[in-house]
Each structure stands twice: as structure tokens, then as C-alpha cells.
């Protein structure tokens with residue numbers, strides 16, 4: 017009795033409930049003088065839910081309780097020496113019995129005891145599913161019958177149905193919020209563990225970053241250094257270079273699109289920009305690593321400049337290109353939101369188009385543009401793939417954009433790649449970096465949203 | 477059924493063959509100088525004709541009112557006077573419009589200068605989201621009318637004074653213009669237009685978004701401005717046209733049906749269509 021089969025049967029039952037409930041309600045409305053309190057649809061939902069919900073609850077309950085019972089039953093039937101075995105061994109054995117019962121390949125040797133256990137397991141499982149199914153179906157039918165018989169023109173079914181619907185929506189909303197909160201807290205707690213090993217002051221202001229911790233205590237360089245300033249500086253530099261590329265080009269293209277371009281051109285170009293924004297960043301990453309970085313290095317060499325083959329400038333400029341559509345699209349929205357009446361007012365006073373743009377349209381759109389830029393910055397800071405591929409891994413505190421730098425995101429990746437002990441300072445450092453990243457981008461987003469909100473109030 | 481719809485469609489189209497539009501020689505004597513002149517002005521929005529050869533003289537330092545049912549081309553004609561519809565996609569214009577005898581559609585004419593001479597006040601108040609001061613100073617700044625801050629202050633003050641707004645706003649010139657009441661905003665827009673010292677002011681239903689008290693103030697203002705400016709006003713409010721204008725032009729389906737002294741048009745309309753419109757029988 018598989019889950020799929022159960023789902024199909026249950027859905028069929030609920031659909032039937034819906035159709036019959038609705039039809040009954042319409043029939044009631046026709047045959048009686050009193051008007052229906054709730055629309056027929058609600059009656060349909062009422063019956064469907066009355067049979068579907070209890071059935072689901074029973075099914076879930078039967079399986080949960082059933083699994084417990086099966087496990088204890090199997091353990092009770094095991095030979096003495098297995099029953100006395102340690103927890104992990106017993107669990108391994110049970111898991112393998114289950115695998116075998118499902119026709120899989122167990123990891124331990126197939127012993128007669130295992131075969132017996134797996135057969136038992138299979139039988140009990142089938143029994144459990146049948147009982148669960150029968151219970152669910154029975155209760156579903158009872159719910160169906162009761163609800164169906166209760167239907168009348170005066171029955172107020174709308175309220176309970178709508179309340180239930182609201183509850184479902186609420187559940188969805190809280191699920192997403194709770195997940196976020198859960199992630200934040202786990203990052204926070206791991207960071208606190210990290211800070212109990214490495215002082216927060218050293219982390220935030222230390223100039224030395226070499227997280228390699230020796231495997232053996234007698235190895236050289238056994239103490240890692242967790243000063244994150246080189247990472248912050250690297251992130252800052254790459255972001256700055258990216259914005260240096262993205263802000264002017266993005267803004268100018270937005271002004272062209274919003275103010276000069278033919279509407280037909282704009283209608284075509286805007287979706288194209290949005291597609292560009294959807295190119296996976298790993299594609300930009302290898303573009304940066306394989307095309308831009310070597311080109312920059314060769315160009316540098318030809319004028320006698322030493323450009324590292326992984327450099328801040330290569331990563332930053334490609335990241336800038338990646339962000340252009342983002343900036344351009346948001347700025348274009350901000351410009352398009354400026355009412356035409358303002359443009360007419362300015363033109364009507366004898367201003368040229370260019371004066372109108374620089375003195376009226378851009379100032380009016382400025383908050384929206386600033387918000388767009390802030391969002392772009394927060395994206396640049398959080399961007400990982402391009403810098404992993406093109407910026408470098410060595411923590412290098414430098415102000416020279418031609419050298420390799422590393423960023424917070426790159427270090428998080430390198431700290432977590434490969435086999436790690438989960439509670440070493442090295443792994444925990446990734447959480448601390450993640451926390452910093454989270455706080456910065458959250459801050460930027462909050463500021464950007466507030467700016468947009470303020471601006472909206474002002475325009476309306 | 478079909479025939480009827482076709483006939484109505486034909487009637488609605490301004491290019492209709494029997495179009496009666498006033499020929500130039502039948503325009504009334506103005507008894508004063510003519511500021512702007514339109515001759516045989518036709519305008520198409522893509523294939524749709526909106527003006528069917530308009531002849532009209534706009535008298536200097538007087539108020540001319542345009543009336544007529546919605547969609548008859550009042551706004552379209554008004555915008556031809558300072559070429560505000562140049563930028564609209566697919567507009568085609570034939571005929572002449574002159575300002576002091578010079579063709580405004582001539583190649584040599586700079587629209588920017590034209591619009592400095594023929595200013596416009598829009599239906600909905602549209603102050604810039606800047607301070608009150610900056611709104612009025614906007615035009616003088618772009619046209620370089622003031623050489624120093626003192627001059628600019630002077631222009632701003634006199635414009636606000638002439639728009640009857642000075643006393644209300646003199647203590648809060650730095651505040652956002654968008655925070656004022658609708659009536660104040662519209663008078664600010666008028667002040668903003670006056671600040672570039674235009675010769676003609678075009679107003680497209682300037683009071684349609686205002687309450688009666690603000691409307692009365694704007695009407696008073698128009699009356700005062702008439703001494704120094706040539707004013708053309710589009711209005712749906714016939715009493716307003718009767719109160720503020722000296723000349724009234726009645727448009728219908730892209731044609732100019734009647735133009736005459738305001739008193740004459742309202743008391744003794746020459747065309748039955750005009751009579752029907754002002755007595756509220758259609759439109």
C-alpha cells in the first residue's frame with residue numbers, strides 16, 4: 017500500500033466530496049425557499065475537507081505509531097546477543113533489515129537472523145499500511161457522510177472553510193519566516209562557538225589570515241590566524257571595482273532606455289537585460305578566469321605592468337558586468353516611475369530634454385536609483401562564484417587592484433571544502449564570516465528598502 | 477444598423493467631407509493686435525485626424541477661451557501653439573501657426589525658445605518635487621535670466637506675488653512644493669510659468685482639479701494677468717469661460733464651429749450647434 021496509492025485514493029475521495037457537496041448545496045438552493053447562506057463552492061470544500069483532513073491525520077498517526085511498534089516487535093524477536101548489542105550496531109542491523117525487506121542490498125553480511133528480521137519487518141509493514149489505510153479511509157468516509165448530511169441552506173460553512181484557508185496561508189508564511197530565523201540562529205550559535213576559541217577583536221581587526229590548522233600538534237604552523245581584515249579589504253576592493261564598472265554604465269543605459277529609446281526598443285531591450293541578469297554566475301566566473309584575467313595580464317605586460325593572473329581587477333570588472341543589468345533595470349524602473357507630468361512641466365518651461373533629465377527626472381528618481389545601487393552593492397558583496405574563480409585564494413592585504421586578493425565568500429567556500437571536523441576553529445570561522453556577510457547585506461537591504469519607502473511616500 | 481454605425485463613424489472623423497470650419501475671411505474683427513494665428517491647421521495622430529483645418533486669431537493681451545465637448549481637439553490645438561505635441565509618436569501637422577507673424581513650425585525656430593515665449597499650465601498641478609523656491613526659480617535658472625542670487629530672489633518674489641501666492645508662502649519658500657494644497661500648487665505652477673516672462677500663457681483646464689474657492693482665486697489671477705500676457709484657456713466650465721474670457725472659440729469634432737466675443741457667443745450664438753452646447757443639450 018504505497019503512499020502514491022493512498023494519495024490518489026484520498027484525492028479521489030476529496031474531489032468526490034467537493035463535487036457532491038457542491039451539487040447538494042445547489043439542489044438545496046433550488047428546492048427550498050430560503051437562500052443559501054454560503055455559496056455552493058464552500059459547501060463543496062466543506063465536505064472535501066471533512067473527509068480529507070481526518071484521513072490524513074489518521075494515516076500519519078498510524079504510520080508514526082506503527083513504526084515504533086514494529087521496531088519494538090522486531091527487537092523483541094531478535095536473538096539475545098543482538099538485543100544486547102550496542103546502540104549503533106543494533107540500529108545498523110535494523111536499517112539493514114529494512115533495506116533487505118525493500119529489496120535493497122544490505123551493508124552487513126546477510127545472516128539468517130537478518131533474513132528473518134527482514135521478513136518480519138516486511139510483513140509488519142504491510143499490515144501497518146493496510147491498517148493505516150483502512151482507518152484513514154473509514155474515517156474519511158465517516159467525515160464525508162457526516163458533513164454531507166449536515167449540509168443545509170442555513171449552514172454557515174463559509175466561515176470555517178475560510179478560517180482553514182487562512183490557517184494554511186499562515187502556515188506557509190510562518191514556514192518561510194521560521195526557516196530564515198532558523199538559519200540565522202544556527203549561524204549565530206556557531207559563530208559564538210567560534211568566538212569562544214578566537215577572540216572577536218582578533219577576528220574583526222586582525223591583519224593575518226591563515227586558517228590552516230595543523231593536523232598534529234607537533235607540526236609547524238600549528239596555530240591558525242583568524243584576522244579577517246584582509247578578507248574585508250579584498251571584498252571591499254572587488255565590490256568597489258564592480259560598482260565602478262556597473263554604476264555608470266548601468267545608469268547611463270537606464271537613462272537611455274527610459275528617456276530616449278523608442279518604446280518598441282525598450283520593450284525588447286528590457287526583457288533582454290533581465291535575461292542577462294539570469295545568466296548563472298559560474299558562467300561569468302569562467303569568463304573572468306579564462307578570458308578577462310589573461311587578457312588583462314597580457315595587456316599589463318605589454319605596458320610593463322605586472323598583473324597577477326588572478327587579480328582583483330579581473331574579478332571586479334567581470335562582477336561589474338554581471339551587475340550592470342541589475343543596476344540598469346532597477347534604475348530604469350525608478351526613472352519610468354517619474355510621472356510624465358513633470359517632464360511636460362519642464363519641457364513646457366522651455367527646458368531642453370537634457371536639462372529636463374538632469375534637473376527634474378534624475379533628482380526625482382534619485383532615491384530609487386540609490387536604493388538600486390545599494391541592492392547591487394549587497395549583491396556584489398555576496399557574490400561567490402566569480403571571485404572564487406578569478407580573484408584568488410591567498411589572503412593578501414593590499415591596495416593594488418592588480419594583485420590577487422581574496423574575499424569573505426571565497427574564504428567561506430575554501431574553509432568548508434573537503435573533509436573537515438565540524439567543530440574545528442577552521443570550520444567555525446566560516447560561520448563567523450557568514451554572520452558578518454549576513455549582517456552587512458541585511459543592513460544594506462534594509463537601508464535600500466527604507467529609502468524606497470520614503471521616496472514612495474514623497475511621490476504620492 | 478450597419479449604415480447608422482458607419483454614418484456616426486464618419487461624423488466622428490474630423491476629415492468628414494462636409495466639415496464646416498470657419499474660413500479665415502469669416503473670422504471676427506478683433507479690434508486689436510493679433511498675437512498668434514493659425515491657418516488651415518490640420519493634425520493627425522497616426523491615421524486619426526484630430527484637427528480639420530483650423531483658422532483662428534488669438535488677440536494680444538486678452539483671454540481667449542476654448543470650449544467644446546470632450547475629445548473635440550481643444551488640447552490638441554492648444555499644444556500646437558507651443559509645439560508640445562512635437563514629441564508624441566506619429567503626429568503629423570499641416571498648416572501654419574504664427575507668433576507675432578513668424579511661423580512657429582519653421583525649421584529655424586528653436587522649440588526651447590518658443591516655449592519660453594509661449595508658456596503652459598497643465599490640467600493637473602504638476603510642481604517639481606523640489607522646494608517652492610526652486611520650482612519658481614527653475615525656468616529663470618535654465619534660461620539664465622538672473623545673474624546673481626539677488627536677481628533670482630527678485631524674480632521668484634515678483635512671480636509669486638503676481639500669482640497671488642506670495643503672502644501664503646513667503647515664510648516657507650524652502651518647503652517642498654508637493655506638500656501644498658492643490659489650489660496652491662496650481663497657482664505655483666502659474667507663478668513658475670510667469671517667472672520666465674512668457675508672452676503667451678496656455679492653460680489647459682487649469683481649474684478642473686480645484687475646489688470652488690481655489691478656482692475663484694485662479695480666475696481672479698487670470699483676470700489680472702491679462703494686462704501683461706496673452707492668455708488662452710481651455711475649460712469645460714462654461715460659466716468660467718463667460719467670466720474670464722473676452723473671446724470664445726467653440727470646437728466640435730476637430731473643427732472650429734464658432735468664434736466671437738464671449739458675450740456674443742453666450743447670449744447670441746451664431747450656430748445652432750453652439751447654442752445646443754451652451755444650453756446643455758449635448759456634449
Ligand SMILES: Nc1ncnc2c1ncn2[C@@H]1O[C@H](COP(=O)(O)OP(=O)(O)OP(=O)(O)O)[C@@H](O)[C@H]1O
Nearest residue numbers: 521524526544545546547548549550551552553564
Ligand atoms: N496622443 C494621442 N494619440 C492618439 N490620439 C490622441 C492623442 N491625444 C488625443 N488624441 C485624440 O485626438 C482627439 C482630440 O483630443 P484632445 O485631447 O485634443 O481633446 P480635448 O478637446 O482636449 O478633450 P478633453 O476635453 O476631454 O480634454 C481625441 O479623439 C483623442 O482621442
Ligand SMILES: [Mg+2]
Nearest residue numbers: 550551552680
Ligand atoms: Mg483636453
